[in-house]
Amino acid sequence: MFNDTVLKEIDDIRARYPERRSALLPSLYIAQKEFGHLSSEALLCVAKTLNLPEADVRGAASFYSMYRHKPLGRHLIQLCTNVSCMLLGSEKLADFISEKFRVEPGGTSADGRFSFVIMECIGACGTAPAMLVDTDFYDNLSEEGIVEILEKYK
Numbered sequence: 057m058f059n060d061t062v063l064k065e066i067d068d069i070r071a072r073y074p075e076r077r078s079a080l081l082p083s084l085y086i087a088q089k090e091f092g093h094l095s096s097e098a099l100l101c102v103a104k105t106l107n108l109p110e111a112d113v114r115g116a117a118s119f120y121s122m123y124r125h126k127p128l129g130r131h132l133i134q135l136c137t138n139v140s141c142m143l144l145g146s147e148k149l150a151d152f153i154s155e156k157f158r159v160e161p162g163g164t165s166a167d168g169r170f171s172f173v174i175m176e177c178i179g180a181c182g183t184a185p186a187m188l189v190d191t192d193f194y195d196n197l198s199e200e201g202i203v204e205i206l207e208k209y210k
């Protein structure tokens with residue numbers, strides 16, 4: 057079950073909405089932060105805390121790509137390879153990240169430092185290529201820039 061701090065955080069969110077269902081997505085995010093990913097236990101905790109059917113909670117969690125269903129590394133690299141980013145070299149950057157940081161797309165490095173996923177457009181097409189590291193946004197990427205950026209994430 058959630059600890060008191062997490063329960064209060066979810067209660068505060070629930071209080072903002074007339075329907076408890078409206079607090080589902082932010083509550084899933086809190087659970088993900090707390091558990092590291094949305095395990096069955098985490099989903100059950102959210103369902104119980106919001107008094108919602110577990111199937112509804114599972115359905116929402118499986119629909120949105122920002123929710124993680126397996127353990128990740130300490131930091132999550134999300135690189136866009138959609139059209140603008142691809143035209144400006146993001147596929148080469150994906151290969152560079154895989155080789156330099158020893159993490160394949162969809163995988164986690166052996167040291168647990170990074171998980172790496174390829175993602176769809178993040179709305180930075182004008183300053184492509186772009187990526188997120190955890191919740192931090194970076195654009196105008198180059199190989200040198202990526203090394204400098206990822207150095208900050210231990």
Ligand code: FES
Binds near residue numbers: 136137181
């Ligand atoms: S195509 Fe990469 S940010 Fe839009």
